[in-house]
Amino acid sequence: MKKRRRSSNNPKPDSTDDSPEQSTVDEIFPEETPRDLKSYINSISKYIYIIAAAALLSGVFTPFTINAEIINPGHDDETTNALKNIDKYDGIVFTGGAMRINDMTDVIKKHINFASNCFNHKNKILAICWGLQVCSTAAGGKVKPGKNGAHIGIATDVIINNEGQKHFIYKNKKKIFTSPAFNFDEVSQLPKGAILLSSDKVNNVMGVIFNGGNSEVIGLQYHPDYEYFQMINLIAGRKERLFKNKNFLNDEEYQNHISNIKIESELLNFKDRTCEVRNWLNYIKN
Secondary structure, three states: OOEEEEEOOOOOOOOHHHHHHHOOHHHOOOOOOOHHHHHHHHHHOHHHHHHHHHHHHHOOOOHHHOOEEEEOOOOHHHHHHHHHOHHHEEEEEEOOOOOOHHHOOHHHHHHHHHHHHHOOOOOEEEEEOHHHHHHHHHOOOEEEEOOOOOEEOOEEEEEEOHHHHHOHHHOOOOOEEEEOOEEOEEEEEOOOOOEEEEEOOOOOOOEEEEEEOOEEEEEEOOOOOOOHHHHHHHHHHOHHHHHHOOOOOOHHHHHHHHHHHHHHHHHOOHHHHOHHHHHHHHHHHO
């Protein structure tokens, strides 16, 4: 079994990628999971827990067959080494992050450049949230602030279209679903040849597939890799910013939003939430 590489953005303190630091394998695995198995996965890396957990529960892999490496696309030495060894990996995951594409800082340009370099090789890429925006930009698409607002911890009534229902990434997924999500920007123009798979009332592009050079990219604007409690933690950490941006007009509105997410958290089970990750792991296994 080859390794799977996950690209990490080493984001700012309010990034969605900070949440794994606060969670443990105990919060992801069911109680019946052997303790030694939990300890093993926890010792590998906090940042790969979604991949490892989904693989275990799907019966596709055991944690002992999973090798994942984390790189920061903003670090030249890490990207250089990754690209030298790119053919060793079954798949690449571009994760969430706190940056915004149109700020176009030097670090953001490095993220886009790394994606472009990955596209020179035959890779299977899963691009989530910020990762979707990076890969879309690298493939010739455009990203702008969401014209219909933002996802603040949750995306409701995401609808899988006809193309999406035929694609393996949505196998066993309900046609209309709710998911953890947190983003202020959206893909406003798809890369050439892209196929839209799902949408909601906030973002037209919630699920999409496209070719980035020689690579196959599956992009998801929402987070099948996160739990709602992590979204709630992010909302709390960004409370001042959210009020400043008028995402909430008063504390009552803010608290009601949190309460609604908690209700959804009770309704959504692990298998349904992580369906896309599990399907992608099945895909790269073959």
